[in-house]
Amino acid sequence: MARYYFSCPNVYFGDEAITSLSQFNDKRVAIVTDDFMVTSGKTRYLINAMPQASVCIFGEVKPDPDIDILTAGAACFKAFKPDVIIALGGGSSLDAAKGIKVTLEEFYENHPIELIAIPTTSGSGSEVTAYAIISDPKNGRKYPLISENLVPDIAILDPNLVLTVPRHVAVDTGMDVLTHAIEAFVSTGANDFSDALAEKAIALTWRYLPQVFNDEKDIAARTHMHNASCMAGMAFNSAGLGLVHGMAHAIGGMLHIPHGKINAMLLPIVIDFNSKQARPDTRDRYHRCAQIMGIDHAVPEQAIAQMTQAIRQINRHFGIPATLSELGTDRAKIDALRQALVSSALADGCTASNPRAATAQDIEALISLIAG
Known part of the structure; x- marks a missing residue:
């Protein structure tokens, strides 16, 4: 055990x-x-x-x-x-x-x-x-x-x-909460205690972050998001995180992108990667995440695909770009940093608890996807 x-x-x-x-x-x-x-x-x-x-x-x-x-x-x-x-x-x-x-x-x-x-x-x-x-x-x-x-x-x-936090910061940080919770839930270190908090954090974030976006002064929605952030923190503190954060630390640090924003951009891409060739328990955990978010397709693979699409849609609604090129990042700069990004992501402590082991070639391919 x-x-x-x-x-x-x-x-x-x-x-x-x-x-x-x-x-x-x-x-x-x-x-x-x-x-x-x-x-x-x-x-x-x-x-x-x-x-x-x-x-x-x-x-x-x-x-x-x-x-x-x-x-x-x-x-x-x-x-x-x-x-x-x-x-x-x-x-x-x-x-x-x-x-x-x-x-x-x-x-x-x-x-x-x-x-x-x-x-x-x-x-x-x-x-x-x-x-x-x-x-x-x-x-x-x-x-x-x-x-x-x-x-x-x-x-x-x-x-x-938190009432004075601007809308664009609130959605970036809110998507960080969602990423923390989902990564903790599918992490190799997930456990009964972290699961309980991660599930609740996903539910609260998916329900209340759009309300914060619509009304920055909604104290009830702000309260729920503040609590969700803390719960997700407890969850990943116990379970660990994954490749989204491993890559976000590298890309965000070298290209100077806010942490929550790059997490939101990477989240659907990494879920797609992790769910392919996934162990049954990883697939089932992503399916559970989709259910918490109101996606109740009986076929796990279909539910996961709908979940990543839903995340992309909410990013678009929040004004978060899908790719680095859409963000305005110079492609030549990405290419020049590619090997450093790969090495940094592989060495990051968060990558170690990702549910699917990633090779340098895998991360290179993911960088190409996020580059756009």
Whole structure:
């Protein structure tokens, strides 16, 4: 019998979730975020919930944080010696905070730091995972770091913090949620616990993401998507991901494409690849995904084909291109990077749990498909 792992931080959710910060009223609290969260007053929203805390803010996180951001953040907090680090923002801020936390703990040695994750987008699931994506801009790559030490102690899901996320960002990150859930469900590491969360995340995303697209201020739809993102994060933290993410880290890093967008573009292509020559259990799992999405064809292969078509249609509805050429990427640049993309995707930790083993030739063929 295989051994599996499942972790679940304390999760506070709902309109009053932010009030849970009151438990840190007598602590030294470091906040890791970006400049917008500082200037827009979002950090003040947190501070008001713990008015007696001593607070220090590092607000210099940029998209796709690299090692320089982690070093700068750790330097900002070294003299402060925080008891708690609060990560506020999207996946970049959460990933940066994870890296800063472990950097500081190595520096202090015997001073453990509690990590609180407060996502302001509904996508990465980083608030409950052992993953952090750190960029290497010199080589145009993104590296997933995986360690139990990166799992936050507490996640706070406050839907009021995602209401201002623009429509195009909400759909990109929302399709990231769908990708997380489907990949976790068909992963070689899938298990009873991850399955339950992945299935619910698929159902919530397929129902409520179009509602967010239609009405950015729909608080109920935003709440469901925020919860779905967290559930999908718990699912893939236990089960692993797959080739969509393995290729997305490579393509997104080298061609500078938002992570959720490239995931959405790759998802139907990789499902098509995985479902061919698929083991019966993989085929059955994709069939179950289709059923959750309201596709109830009795023949699994037909249901899977209809599912990939439905994903392509919803991408089109959301304005997400089908190919890199449609996105405006220079084909010559893709060709020049082809071998590096293949090598990076093969080496990516997410690729290892894909339900169908992929060769270099397979990935080359998939790159040609996504190139358009």
